[in-house]
Amino acid sequence: MENQVPVLQLKHITKRFGNITANEDVSMDVHQGEILALLGENGSGKTTLMNAIAGIYYPEEGEILVRGKEVSINSPRDAFELGIGMIHQHFKLIDVLTAAENIVLGLKDKRRFDLKAANAKITEICEKYGFDIDPNQKIYDMSVSQKQTVEIVKVLFRGADILILDEPTAVLTPQETDKLFHILRNMKADGKSIIIITHKLNEVLDISDRVVILRKGKYICEFVTAEADAQKLTDAMVGHAVTLNIDRPEPVDPKDRIRVKGLTVKNSDGVLKLKDISFTARTGEILGIAGISGNGQKELLESIAGLQKIESGSIAYVNEDGTEKELVGLDPKKITDLGVTLSFVPEDRLGMGLVGNMNLGENMMLRTFRHGHGLFTDRKAPYQLAEQVVKELEVNTPSVRTAVRKLSGGNVQKVLVGREISSAPTVLLTAYAVRGLDINSSYIIYDLMNKQKERGVAVIYVGEDLDVLLELCDRILVLCDGQVSGILDGRDVDKQQVGMMMTRLGGGEANE
Amino acid sequence: MNKVPLIHISRRKDIVWYRAWLVRIIAVVLALVVCGLITMVMTGLDPIKVYAAMIDGTFGTARRVWMLLQNIAILLCISIALAPAFRMRFWNLGGDGQALMGALGAAAVMILLGDKIPNWLLILVMVVVSIAAGAFWAVIPAFFKARWNTNETLFTLMMNYVAIQLVAFFVIVWEVPKGAGKIGIINQNSNAGWFPQIGGSKYLLNVIIVAILTIVMFIYMKYSKHGYELSVVGESEPTARYVGIKVRKVIIRTMVLSGALCGVAGLLLVGGTDHTLTTTLVGGRGFTGVMVAWLAKFNPVFMVITSFLIVFLQRGATEITTTFGLNQSYGDIITGIILFFIIGCEFFLNYRINFRKSHKEVA
Incomplete structure (x- = not known):
């Protein structure tokens, strides 16, 4: 040759x-x-x-x-x-x-x-x-x-x-x-x-x-x-040496934070997307959601974030003192008004999480624009936050006044994740947080998840790379056809088993 | 196959502001040259004289300057009214109808309450009624859009014709004298409901009001929470919902504002200058305003420039058709060519044209 x-x-x-x-x-x-x-x-x-x-x-x-x-x-x-x-x-x-x-x-x-x-x-x-x-x-x-x-x-x-x-x-x-x-x-x-x-x-x-x-x-x-x-x-x-191991610190003092019971959701065409989902997300823990794309991951996260119409079931937010707040029926603003800081990194970054035609600062403002005095938005703080995110997450951008759509996929994701964790959330929902990202950016994101976990945040991580899910998550919830196929311990499970559960409820051969 | 293309077009990532303005100025100059050539070929007139006539027609006398300012004021008022709706990607083509409804409201108050209540109260009622009428006309399509996602372009467009018919009906109801088919000057003797003149001109007040509104709109769109919300809704409704912005509420609120400002334009026409009501009072400014707003990329301050340009072209075109005894369409041709160049130069702001490098030899 x-x-x-x-x-x-x-x-x-x-x-x-x-x-x-x-x-x-x-x-x-x-x-x-x-x-x-x-x-x-x-x-x-x-x-x-x-x-x-x-x-x-x-x-x-x-x-x-x-x-x-x-x-x-x-x-x-x-x-x-x-x-x-x-x-x-x-x-x-x-x-x-x-x-x-x-x-x-x-x-x-x-x-x-x-x-x-x-x-x-x-x-x-x-x-x-x-x-x-x-x-x-x-x-x-x-x-x-x-x-x-x-x-x-x-x-x-x-x-x-x-x-x-x-x-x-x-x-x-x-x-x-x-x-x-x-x-x-x-x-x-x-x-x-x-x-x-x-x-x-x-x-x-x-x-x-x-x-x-x-x-x-x-x-x-x-x-x-x-x-x-x-x-x-x-x-x-x-261009420099990188460690290829994902840390998984032991959860410290996990307490229940989100309790989902019997959650059922239909999409706008009336098709059942989630059926009787129940699970608990705990503080200081990363709960992974595995499943073939389109098996209800999006609906599950959007339900918790207050963006999904819910047929039946309950989503309870557990306060520090053990009392519960019901989140079903609330929109994102009402959830915030309740004092629940819930951050959400959605799958469709430019379609939902960010506004492509706005610059970095204006995108930071999405979460905080209501903080300004009276009629006016606060413009200074978001730009400062943008500068900070650019510096801390090594976002490659000409300036904080560049339209987000001009950035490459990984940098867009860093901007989004950076904004979402800046509000010191108690719950962090992420959907395919590293999709389309290169190794270096992916590891920055994993690292950020772990930092949030150490801060006592309940992290829910929807992922597609099973190797990463198995390395990063403390527990893994497997979705199949809008139902919980099983909840597994991330430290004690093999890839084959998760793969089986993704395609068949419960993972059994004879479950057809 | 084995050749480099003569030209290839690539997208610009950015352009510095002075270059952008240079491109625009070149576009205007080129447009004037092309218009001049066409004028010479088609009419045999000296293009310099034609342009001089255009400038004279717009700036020649104090009255002409006032007319220019008045026309800019009304056009600008409608354009800034459309700006927030357009920024929200709500294509409000109903500016004409909304302004006409505002005019109808103001005229109705003048006719029905004139000389019955004190003048200051009358003017206050006129302001409230015309703003409410304009807002009402805009909120109907907004409600349908927010509730059932109907097409706002068609809906607002059709509302124009309903407004024209309504005005036609009331013109007959209130015609003076009976059988004249028109209203004539309202309250000619008492001047009830006529806006006060300041500085000896009936146009100055309108100009000042619109100038203030333009600044307020600029601040509203750029710095207010509402302005931010409507931009987000325009860019992406899922993102708006994601941060808890109530999309329906924002659509309706913005259209109330848009219609209300169109209503103000109608009010200024009836109360400030014309003191009458006809079906052609607004004269298509609801549509010209669309052009003004687009050319200025929905920035109220740039709209001052674009509305000046449009009014200047219109008035200049009228002037040359009368001065040189040309066909009415000739003015439109000139206007068309100039707008073609101005809009066309946007291409060069977004794309770069690369020519083949002649020195490179293909091996």
Whole structure:
């Protein structure tokens, strides 16, 4: 393979946005039949670099060579003609069309279009690599994993032999990830070249042949995966040595803080989302919520936060003196007025927790704008808080007057978490707090959770990475289909057991 | 395939303020040049003379300056009324109807109570009634939006026509003399309900009131709790609920404010300057105000500039059509071209155009 001309060569690629340099002088090669992992922290320019190859952006400087020939890629169509296809993090599919219609959409074919022939070709691709989709199924009927499959087939249908996948596993369950990796290996065996962007080190080590590391838009180094380990990769990515262990201090004097009894919730379409949920969250303890995405995690947190209409059941807040306050039927403002400081880091950061078009200071104001004198908001304190959060959590931002939507995902999350813990809460609810975050940022967040726990806060942590849940949480509540599948001791449980409980109530084999 | 594109467009992350203004000034200059060329080609007139006539038509005499100020005041009043609604992403296209209802309220009080109660009380009642009428007209679509999520764009638009019909009806009820089909000047002899003149001009009071309202609105939107709440609701309703802002309440409250200020515009027209009521009294300012507000990005202080620009263009266009005996549409063409350039330059503020570097040889 060494003597062969690389299928894709990048030479001194530089991409700027205004004054911001996203990629600077990046050079790298991709060989035929290899899986290359592109690893870097949030905002290190991985996606931008790949977009330049896929024809979304045009780099200011540098050359791209495909199979040894210099090319100019001005549009995704140019990229396709060169056999380059990218599967983006946010799918670009039309919901009301079928899988097959989406796959052929936008193809330029002089002859009369033949959907049957297309279907046959799709089926052939599926069989070859082991995909499992029905070409006639509508996109809106599909799960996230199926949609991703359609995106991959779409790219293959167009004859791509260089595939770029941008964080493909971020939205998948562990089982789905295994399936995807199996397919990627099939494609590699078929001679395709694959570039995969991911944050998850275990996946990099599992699937890739080579790893290229970017930091702050620059090429840092590369490893042959067989010779690398998690510690080496992390150190190279972050630029300094990082410890990869999550602390789990023993809870100190845990007392009941939130008692949920018989909670039942329906969504706006009348579909049952939570059924008879009962549990207790205690002070000085992290209660993990495990479950396949969409099994009631969102509704559970929003119920406690006062954002969800509740059919039946009770959510009691237990005061220091043991008396209870009922939270059902109260909105967030009334909960605050009761003297309960409840912080909530929702899943949809820019859709719910923050306002994308407002700057950092104005976003800090969301929680405190009522504190000002009379008619006016207090503007000074929020900006000071923003400065403080930027400093303490190492938020990468030009200033506190930058619109939050211009920050990268990890920095957005730091702003949100920073604001939520600044109010010295007694209960902290977090949903997928580290989703899309790189290792370094994730560890900052875990550390913050532990600090809150040590302060005596009742932390509820909804997570998707089982390894992290098992390392971080004191107890783990497993949700399955809107019901409590079980509550386990985080120190005395194995991953397999949790995985079983996520897919079957109680985790038993015969529970179908 | 093997070539760099001649131009490619990329998004700007930021632009320094003086560059932004430079782009805008270039846009205006270019617009004037293009208008001049078109004027020469189509009419054979000297464009410099045309522009001179436009400026003369707006600033030529003291009366013209007062008319300019009065027109800016009313347009600005409606524009700042629309600003909070638009900031909340509530597309209030009913400014015309809300102002007309305010005018109807003021006229009704003048006609029905004129000379029956002391003048100061009469004016006070006029203020209350016209504000209430404007607010009422705005709160109906707001209520439906808040309660059933109806489309506010269509609803507010349709309310304009209802308002026009209502005014048409009352014009007939109160017509003077009978059969004239119009009201004429209300309380011409007693001047009851006419706003006091200050500085010898009937326009100055309106200008002062609107100037104060503009500053108050700027502070309201930028620094008040209400202003913050309505911005959050506009950006994201889930976020508003997340921090316990009552979305329905904010929608209704903001529209009461928006309608009330439109009502004030109607009041100023009836009580301050025109002293009559017609269906065309507001003259489409509810829609022109939309343009003013958008151009100024909903900032009340910038609206002073944009409303001046719009009024200047309108008045200048009217002037040149009469001075040079041109078709009425000619003024609209000029206005259209200038607005095209001003709105079009926003593209260059958000995007950068990169040209191919000619020195680079492709190997």
